[in-house]
Amino acid sequence: MPLSTNRRRLAVALTAAAAALAVTACGGGDDTDGGSGESSEPLTFWTLESEPNRVARTEANLERFTEETGIEVELVTVEETAVPQQMITNAASGTLPDVVDHPMVMTSRWLADGLLDAEAAQEVVDELDPSTFREAGLEFATVDDTVAAVPTSGWGLIMHYRKDWFDAAGLEPPTSFENILAAAQALHDPENDRYGIVLGNDPGHQVTQQIFEHFALGNGCQLIGENDELALDDERCVETFEFYNELLTDYAPAGTFNSVDQRAAYLAGQAAMMPQGPFTLHRLAGLEDAELANCAECAADPGYLAANTGIVSEIEGYHGDTAQYGRISNLGITVDADTENAQELVKYLVGDGYTEWLAQVPNGMIPMRTGTPESPTEFVDAWQQLNMGVDRDGTLVEYYGEETVTELVDGAQNFDAWGIQQGFGELVGVLYELTTIPAAVGEVQNGVLTPEEAAADVQQKLTDELDLIESAG
Incomplete structure (x- = not known):
């Protein structure tokens, strides 16, 4: 199906969903207070990491977040090849997730389709300090001078x-x-x-x-x-x-x-x-x-x-x-999110819960946030010590040496990709969707x-x- 057809269907569906929401609002509203950070509904968080051991780690990580904040989170795994269509389907039914883990090629596309709240993402980055993120991560997540989603990890081919x-x-x-x-x-x-x-x-x-x-x-x-x-x-x-x-x-x-x-x-x-x-x-x-x-x-x-x-x-x-292709994963806050609670979740996943997030698969999740203002290399240092094994323990340094680890880290800062930095991120999203x-x-x-x-x-x-x-x- 041509992507233009998908987009027309999305626009019609979103219009219908907006009308339905307006009727609901006339009837007395929902269970939230309009984004003050209080909500009786758990956040919905979509992750692309669907392997059982990674799901278990993330669920434990989210339980710690709930213990610290009182904010409950429902974890949903979505296959990467399915997430573009799934976002369209859920947008049409008014059931977008609050936070969505996604590849950088989709950020501009979803922003153009009115699915992501760029202002909410920019506020998170500003609060955490942009200097604590890798420049490449922020550059590939920026659309029209605004960070449209928060970069978490990356890898180079x-x-x-x-x-x-x-x-x-x-x-x-x-x-x-x-x-x-x-x-x-x-x-x-x-x-x-x-x-x-x-x-x-x-x-x-x-x-x-x-x-x-x-x-x-x-x-x-x-x-x-x-x-x-x-x-x-x-x-x-x-x-x-x-x-x-x-x-x-x-x-x-x-x-x-x-x-x-x-x-x-x-x-x-x-x-x-x-x-x-x-x-x-x-x-x-x-x-x-x-x-x-x-x-x-x-x-x-x-x-x-x-x-x-x-x-x-x-x-x-x-x-x-010479060049190396690379891919960054971003956390997007959607336009239907419980915004303040969603921001708290994102801040946790690139803050107190960041090392555990990266521990899902350290060799494929090179940190896009290197540290904090007080400890600039905290997250990179912790990442290098993470166990990459599933059934047995072992670190990247132990099996591949310091030189290989350095090459992987350097690649995360210097890699390239088509179109996004030239301002054609939406077209790149189309290219990937259509294969x-x-x-x-x-x-x-x-x-x-x-x-x-x-x-x-x-x-x-x-x-x-x-x-x-x-x-x-």
Whole structure:
């Protein structure tokens, strides 16, 4: 369904919901006092962290918040791929959550759709002191000079690679397109169930978008070019489609792969390289029974892959550019929220409850708030000591060393992403909702489109969506 149809339906539904609320107000109002911080209803908090161990930690964290404040919170888990449509559905029925955990690509989109209260978020940041947040976090959350949601954590996409295989073959680390292609060719051995690389190519999964965007940024392919015009039909974007397709066609296993499928192949010792976020690092160390490494060497040494995996953050394309894609998670306060209580919850989650929030998955939740005015590095220092294991204990430093941890932290400050900082965050939200790039990647892989045609097709689709955005407001 074109996103413009979704938006029209949302506008009609919100109008109907507003009329219904007006009738309700004439009948005597609700159980709240209009945002004074007192309410008989619990806050509703949506989180994207749905794995059972993370849910348990968050529930315990929220119980402590309730004990301290008297404010009750109902935790609801929502899958990241479902949250855009879920927000539209709940907005139409007048049941938006009070606080919503979400990726940065949705902040501008939801603000434009009238779902987020930017003023409430800005007040939280101002009270906590903007200097205690990473600049990148605030920049990616800012729309029209206002922080529209409060940044909590972030991660940069990294290339995991088998150091043992690279060293044995005398290969350079996969820091560039040339090095990646050379390594993929040298290490690809499908007859022995070993592949040069495992990539995301699921047409409905955001990991495909994230990996493509990572490579595109490294090659100087931008969503927005000169004069604030769409630039996805640029030669460098065509080259990125060609590069991605060559890897998929010549050096990756057959089939459709999302992030879970990628991990499974790498954990089985079947892939020389895997571009993905850092959420797999604890699994490589053998610290989660649900996804244990099962490579040939892993039976005797469950942490073998951690010891023999290198990471590369920034990728260099064909033209000397280097970049790393990154993603920040934000906490948004909705327009239907019990505002003061919602602000108290957000302040807690990036304050007294922050370290426990990050402890859900430390390797994938690098703090966007570094500390407090009195203790500027408090949260970063605490994060480095967090246990990243699920069934066994272990820290990032213990398994990967100080240098790797520093690279992960530096990436959280310096990474890049399409369009948001240029003021086109709403269009980026559209791009992710429609999974336009993943669909184009699949069409190139299946021979439906050439790389040139795919770039032109994406350019036209987003031009149409941008026209709709501009005409709407």
